[in-house]
Amino acid sequence: MKFGTKAIHAGLEPDPSTGAVMTPIFQTSTYVQESPGKNKGYEYARGKNPTRMALQNNIAALENGKHCLCFSSGMGAIDAVAKLLRPGDEVITGNDLYGGTYRIFERVYSQYGIKFHYIDLNKPENVLPYINANTKLFWVETPTNPTMQIVDIEACAAISKKHNLTFVVDNTFASPYLQNPLDLGADIVMHSVTKYLGGHSDVVMGALITNSDDLQQKLAFIHNSCGAVPGPMDSFLVLRGIKTLHLRMERHCANGKQIAAFLSSHPRIEKVYYPGLENHPNHDIAKKQMRDFGGMISVTIKNATLEDTFKIASSFHVFSLAESLGGVESLVNHPVTMTHASVPKSEREKVGVTDNLLRFSVGVEDIEDLIADLKQALEK
């Protein structure tokens, strides 16, 4: 099956009791048993819920994976992966991570004796000097947030394989519509389902997808033991959202391209970070591993102070000033004070997260209205 057909149908069966086409919201915490242990495969809803199972099967299909587990947030999914580690283990990761990922690694898991190395992954071989007998996990995000660097997934997979590391890709920014890291050698794909998969800014959720029975067994144990499971209503909303993922992504990409071109030629813009631009430093890798370039764009404003940047960020009428991304509505975000406030200045400035940086999540509105809004805000 091709992507759009899978988005609508994979993992879903009409409800056997009524024929309902849409998967019902099984709003229950427990299931009746005929005699102790004799049941229909459902005992307690932390372990299994039919609405959540349908969603998990659907997302697994979109990522060409065998297994999927959904979590109550993206951070819950990241937390479950971190729980695969033991004190003394070391992790290799990029130096341009989602702020919350950096925070859970540095402020939570480093307390438990796990060591994290944050490395510039523009050249994957940069990680080699940091790999030793304790290295267990390689965590990659691509495109990165907010500077849209593209990390070569196949090159990182080859390094992971050679050194026996579990290789995880946070695929939130691309969505499964644009790239499938399992096909490129990843062991686990992670999503903040909150973003493109949900797509309507109405749910917080995470997911982990894998082809490995062994990893699935370990992660399912953590999922059930630690309990960061999403509810049935949220599972339903995401099932509904995913039915239009391919249509939304087409428009996100088309709008993204036009806006990147507009911003590139605007006199107030210093730099545009968008992997679809030919002058993007990793444009070739983006072309190789992604089907299109998405709707996430960051820019720096020429000669702008923090106050100048704030003024622009507060002047939009169609774009909303808000954290998050991937929904149908266009958003603008000031990373330094919003999404990346938990990353220390010295770390963020190394990767270009400066006071004059703005990040756009381009939505699926009409392009003329989006460009007119950018124009008026930049020309204020």
Ligand SMILES: *Cc1c(COP(=O)(O)O)cnc(C)c1O
């Ligand atoms: C939002 C996000 C997360 C965290 O997910 P939540 O659903 O907010 O918990 C992780 N990684 C990336 C790239 C994100 O954008």
